[in-house]
Amino acid sequence: MMTRNDCLARDADDALAPLRQLFALPEGVIYLDGNSLGAMPRAALPRAQQVIAQEWGTDLIRSWNSAGWFDMPKRLGDRLAPLLGAQAGEVVVGDTTSLNLFKALAAALHMQAAGEHAGRRVIVTERSNFPTDIYMAEGLATWLDRGYTVRLVDSVDELTSAINSETALVMLTHVNYRTGYQHDMAAMSAHAHAQGALIVWDLAHSAGAVPLDLHAAGADMAVGCTYKYLNGGPGAPAFIWVPARHQHRFHQPLWGWWSHATPFAMAPQYAPCEGIGRAQCGTQPVVSLAMVECGLEIFEKTSMHAIRAKSLALTDLFITLVEARCGGHPLALVTPREHARRGSQVSFTHPHGYAVMRALIARGVIGDYREPAIMRFGFTPLYTSFADVWDAVEILQHILDHQDYDVTAQRSAVT
């Protein structure tokens, strides 16, 4: 049986362990929620002070040029691109994941409408997808009022048959937010293409969590968050990827001036710029964008390969320890054991999942809760240690063995 000392020995051997110093984590907290809101890079506070006091306070409007504010969405996109398997000039940071999804879906439907499959009207996705993704697709389909429907599918097997000669578009989230299930992006993209469909991927729980190679996987478009595993800060702007091969026929409906070929010509006629800039809309939150860069800088000190190896070791360890030490309790693993099918989180159901998670948080082990009955634990190799995993399971076992949780706990607005 493994001991805490074994975990400490693994930490001593861990090449990523020093990166934890680059994050400001409070004492006494084991943070297992980086899948929902990444921890704060230490560089964020001085950078925010610089942006607010110097660039805004002193340099004022000149900073759009002198501090590179105007170019920041594309500069950050280029910095993010290597983590996605994208090229420079294919990613732009801005807006929200929901908004970028809307643009990508609309542009993809427009591409299909201009081609040999113009009559297709079905958008295929999963019922278990993050709700905003489903809502955005249904909102777009309803608003277009041209017979588009969103087909919600209940299993991966059914997904394969649901993607057929009627499918215009497939919209999938690569790693499921509840279960941590990871799709085979290359196989699913190839299948969609074989059926004449386009495929848009949501990388909210993948970017910075698992190695990605969008080009090799044959994806058509992708979107994702920067405030989760990329540690960009609360509400930080999202990203959108449009590969160079699609950019000339990428037409999204939010014709904001930042997507214009010559925004400062102030022309009354719209003309989209060439390249990824046409995926933009309007003015971006500069202070938040600057925080995204602090998160990305840390990824440049390591590789997604090293992050993935440690992520699998952490999630394997958590599963093993929970099953060994809490086996007498009604916990059920909903995350795949198979490495290739697992993201960087582990989810267990418990009949009193909400109350147990509240008890964990009260004792400094911060995960979160998602309906139905799912306790989520996110593992972020940049700042989570093997000893953290040990200590978290120790506390979980104590809470369960002593039923030290309040089943009448009221739900907060955010669970």
Ligand SMILES: *Cc1c(COP(=O)(O)O)cnc(C)c1O
């Ligand atoms: C977190 C998440 C979102 C969040 O979208 P916002 O527009 O940032 O609120 C969307 N989709 C998925 C799959 C997510 O996991």
